[in-house]
Amino acid sequence: MYLLTKQFQKSVKAVAVIRYSLTCLFLLCFAQKSYTQDLPAADYLYRAELIYANVWKDYQAQANPGLFTENYPSAQNDSLTYLQGSAVKERPVSFLWPLSGMFSATNALVSIPAVKEKYKPYLIKIISSVEQYRDTTRSPVGYQAYPVKFEKADRYYDDNGLVGIDEMEAYFNTKNPLYLQRAKTVFTFIISGWDDQLGGGVSWLEGHRDQKPACSNGMAALVALKIYQATKDPHYLNWGEKFYGWMYEHLRDSSGVYDNDIKPDGKVNKTFWTYNSGSMLEASVLLYQFTGNKLYLKQAQQLAISTYTQFKSASPDSPLLFKIDLPWFVTILFRGYEALYLQDGNKQYITAVEKDLNYAWQHSRDQYGLLTHSWKPNPADLKKPKWLLDENCIAELYARLYRLKDHSAN
Numbered sequence: 001m002y003l004l005t006k007q008f009q010k011s012v013k014a015v016a017v018i019r020y021s022l023t024c025l026f027l028l029c030f031a032q033k034s035y036t037q038d039l040p041a042a043d044y045l046y047r048a049e050l051i052y053a054n055v056w057k058d059y060q061a062q063a064n065p066g067l068f069t070e071n072y073p074s075a076q077n078d079s080l081t082y083l084q085g086s087a088v089k090e091r092p093v094s095f096l097w098p099l100s101g102m103f104s105a106t107n108a109l110v111s112i113p114a115v116k117e118k119y120k121p122y123l124i125k126i127i128s129s130v131e132q133y134r135d136t137t138r139s140p141v142g143y144q145a146y147p148v149k150f151e152k153a154d155r156y157y158d159d160n161g162l163v164g165i166d167e168m169e170a171y172f173n174t175k176n177p178l179y180l181q182r183a184k185t186v187f188t189f190i191i192s193g194w195d196d197q198l199g200g201g202v203s204w205l206e207g208h209r210d211q212k213p214a215c216s217n218g219m220a221a222l223v224a225l226k227i228y229q230a231t232k233d234p235h236y237l238n239w240g241e242k243f244y245g246w247m248y249e250h251l252r253d254s255s256g257v258y259d260n261d262i263k264p265d266g267k268v269n270k271t272f273w274t275y276n277s278g279s280m281l282e283a284s285v286l287l288y289q290f291t292g293n294k295l296y297l298k299q300a301q302q303l304a305i306s307t308y309t310q311f312k313s314a315s316p317d318s319p320l321l322f323k324i325d326l327p328w329f330v331t332i333l334f335r336g337y338e339a340l341y342l343q344d345g346n347k348q349y350i351t352a353v354e355k356d357l358n359y360a361w362q363h364s365r366d367q368y369g370l371l372t373h374s375w376k377p378n379p380a381d382l383k384k385p386k387w388l389l390d391e392n393c394i395a396e397l398y399a400r401l402y403r404l405k406d407h408s409a410n
Helices: 002-036 041-058 096-110 113-131 157-174 177-191 214-231 234-250 274-291 294-310 327-344 348-363 379-383 388-409
Strands: none
Touching: 041 096, 041 113, 041 388, 096 113, 096 157, 096 388, 113 157, 157 177, 157 214, 177 214, 177 234, 214 234, 214 274, 234 274, 274 294, 274 327, 294 327, 294 348, 327 348, 327 388, 348 388
16 A cells, blocks of 8 residues: 555656646747747738837927937937947937938838838938938038037948938839939948048048948948949949958958957957948848859858857847847848848748847837837836837838748748
């Protein structure tokens, strides 16, 4: 009887262990499903439109129609650290960089046939907003960091690259030749900063030669290549190859990703950001498309592997696959992954960002429906005001995911 009792107890314990294990497995699968499930394309379009509507509504600068605030809710007491020199206090309206994200998000929505006509008026409004930063008092004409009606401000080559890219996307979406012409004007401004120091490249900021960064030169390559895509003018293909070649030679790290910048003395700032590699990934795919040179495709595939290795989350406990350095930075990397996927069909990298974004959507939105900077539900982050650039890129990402899913379905 004692033996039977012991055996029975062992059986009960064994069953209990199995049930516990199955319960844990179920909970794990449930947690995984909450952000890895393959959602219908319509869900992604819904999310893109919802976050875009929230941003458009919440970030409007009431005292300055057509412009946007830097944060929401906005107390105008934030210190902005992404400009030259010491920290700058938040202003009544945003600087150009965060606004450019609205331009990109709007282009992404306009590129979707099902909602193209709905968002065309928004595109016209956003382009009018961006034009408030256009400085015609200096030659060549370029876009400054803050609206010209308020003050004379610095002109950044990377900002102008972003405007040029989006002017070209607006041209592809509408075929309006004005947007193509503006992109050409932007590119003229960018190459005015090219010099022979360090073998070429442009600096970060007009009039300052303290660094030549990946952000300025990577975006310049993309502007040139997108203009070439539209015009087939070899002038722009040559420039695209020049910017790409300079970056590959001077800022490509031994790890395969791209360094942040190089100083006049040749010292390299080995800080890695997702977007610096993202712009080069997209550029390499475009160069492969335009030249047929398979070396560019190989370089793109190598860079995709390197970024996936370099930027994956270091913590096994993290719910995210990537380290989110900046949501917008990850969006630029996603553009590169998207371009490569459309060439080689490898969906691994697209899926990784998709999973992280879905987790963020389901777990890190605050009371206003805005996502945290970290894409994690940290209580402190949930309470903080949200930066315009961190939010508008979510609409772009979901619009791009919708296009990919809709394309695959057809």
